[in-house]
Amino acid sequence: IPGLKSYSMEEVSKHSSIEKRIWVTFKNGVYDVTDFVHEHPGGDNIMMGAGGAVDPFWELYAVHKNEKVLDILEKYRIGNLNAEDRHLTEPQAGNPYSTDPRRHPALQPRSVTPFNAEPPLEILVKNFRTPNELFFVRNHLPVPIVDINEYKLEIEGIGLKKSFALTLNDLKNKFPKHSVTTAIQCAGNRRSEMIEYKEVRGLSWGPAAISNAKWSGARLSDVLKYCGLDLNDERIKHVQFDGLDQDPAGQPYGASIPADIALDPKSQFILAYEMNDEEIPRDHGFPIRLIAPGIVGARNVKWLGRIVLSDEESHSHWQRNDYKGFSPNVDWDTVDFDKAPAIQDLPVQSAICKPANGEVLRRDKNGCIKVEGYAWSGGGRKIVRVDVSADGGKNWTVANLKQEATPLNRTYSWTLWEVNLPIKEGNAQLICKAIDSAYNGQPETVPPIWNLRGVLSNAWHRVNVQVE
Ligand code: MTE
Ligand code: MO
Known part of the structure; x- marks a missing residue:
């Protein structure tokens, strides 16, 4: 001008x-x-x-x-x-996302740069272990290019005499390989239902910002013991994890998890190099990703570059000023991110994946329709029951659960469920709600749990259908 x-x-x-x-x-x-x-x-x-x-x-x-x-x-x-x-x-030559990997065409993007996408719901429940190419993707930045010959995982901080730098081969050869099946769910899963009620800031995720996979690699506790750490060192309060993806100011994506969970061998934290028995795809953290079973997606740091044993939480934006829950009346003028704890564990969740919203259906000879979905809870709490209603919540039928034979307090994978639901002809609202091993349930509606960032959206899931 x-x-x-x-x-x-x-x-x-x-x-x-x-x-x-x-x-x-x-x-x-x-x-x-x-x-x-x-x-x-x-x-x-x-x-x-x-x-x-x-x-x-x-x-x-x-x-x-x-x-x-x-x-x-x-x-x-x-x-x-x-x-x-x-x-x-002048912007540097080239688009920073041009080196991102190719994606499966079935993934439905919620944003393209950075890439964020979820699989179609009816495909999500076809497999107990989500195929790698259909696993939802949540990236904040371009996917980093990692030269495997140069890759080192740095480990440092309180309780270590020196810092360590481990190669991928170190992680593969020096430690026993351990596997855990766990769902990863974004804190923003089902945010679109909050947006329908009142605007929020965030990607408009449907109910498929969650997937389930078998992850294999070295146990975090084994690697830290090898570095000479006393896992019970009381000075360590948080374990910080940095990714290799960086913003233009050179700040990596980062997160931290309280030490009493992360350092407990029973929590089964894994420095994973395999996803469903294959090399981890670039979108999901190649070559190493932290798997923090039962903990919100945001802390399962991909492209892991550094672990720091610390007396404080990560200073990352996503740890301190995002991924926190607030009361419905807190707005962007009054929000104080220091006042709420970072989301770690997640509340009990479930969703109907089939039939789809708006579908027209026929009943079988018993007057029923088949309804399918998933359920999951954070902190290793197992799903103990899923109730499904065809009349807006007056009557409930208990669904059949498909789940792993893992203990009530250490089940990290999701539960798939299905039910033959008696239903009348005409328009109907299907509802599902799950109960976890702590007997926690889901709230009935969105308004009392609405929050400005649209996280922790786990009200009863509702799907409208027409039965002929
Ligand atoms: N790790 C790094 N380094 N960078 C990221 O952007 N996104 C986090 C987490 N780990 C992220 C990350 C978020 S918010 C989620 S929900 C999960 O990765 C998504 O994992 P996925 O893309 O494998 O589904
Ligand atoms: Mo997320």
Whole structure:
């Protein structure tokens, strides 16, 4: 825009805190976005661009690529970037997602860059172990390219005399291979039902942001014992995990899990190199992924690069300022992320996968229809019952459960269920609800559990059908 004041990049870079005001550049414009910071839908991620160009971040977080966003930004314009510095803001050649792997065409994308997708519901319940290429994908950043000859897993922190760097071969050859079957569920699974009630910030996941697989690798506890760690060292409160995927500021995706769970050999934490007996696919964490059975998807860190034994939680954005639950009346002006614990365990969940919403069905000779779905609970709690209703919740039929013969408090894989449900002709609402081994159940409706990030969505699942 001619006539506006011209600034150098050096000048812009001095404005990278609220006190000194926050300036950013986009293309040739200079913007003072200080007053917008608290309204930013991506929270304090905006601070990653403070004092510099936001172009590379916008390449990554492609939600910005629409006119509404440009209109908002233009309101904060204070000047132009001087001609000499314009080359600094030009996006680097190539799209950071161009080296992402190819995906199965059946996966339904909820966002393409980064790639987030879920399989169709009726396919999800066909297999107790979800095939690798159909397992839902939740990436925050481009999939990192890992050279297997260079790969090292770094281990450091409290209780270790020195830091360690283990190769993939070390992990495969120095430790017994251990397998665990576990479901991984995103905290945002079924968020779309919360969005239907009231808008939230987040990807509009249906009920298939969950999948189940057998994972194999070295036990975390075996690897740490090999490093000389006393697993009962009381000084260690959290185990932090960093991925090899990084944002443009060089910050890795990271998470942490309380030490008393992560370091307990019975928790079966695994540094996995196999998924369903195959090499882990790139989308799911090649070459090494942390498997934290019973713990929310977000902490099952993919492309694992570093483990830190610490007295505090990971400082990652996704640990401290995301993936937390709040009361329905908390909004973006009042939310205080320090006040809520990070989601670790997850509440009991279930969903109807067949028939599909809106389906027209015929009854069998006994006046029944077949209904199928999944159920799962966090913390290793086994599903003990699934109730299904064909009349909006007046009468319930108990479903047949297909599950592993694992103990009540250490069942990490999901339960698939099916039921022949007596039903009348006409329009009907099918409902399912599950009970876990702690006798926890699901809430009846969304409003009392609605929250601004749309996480922990586990109300009774409802599907409308027409019976002829
Ligand atoms: N690990 C890394 N390094 N980067 C990520 O973006 N996403 C997390 C978790 N681990 C993520 C990650 C989230 S939020 C979820 S739900 C699961 O991975 C999804 O695992 P999947 O893609 O194998 O289904
Ligand atoms: Mo997630």
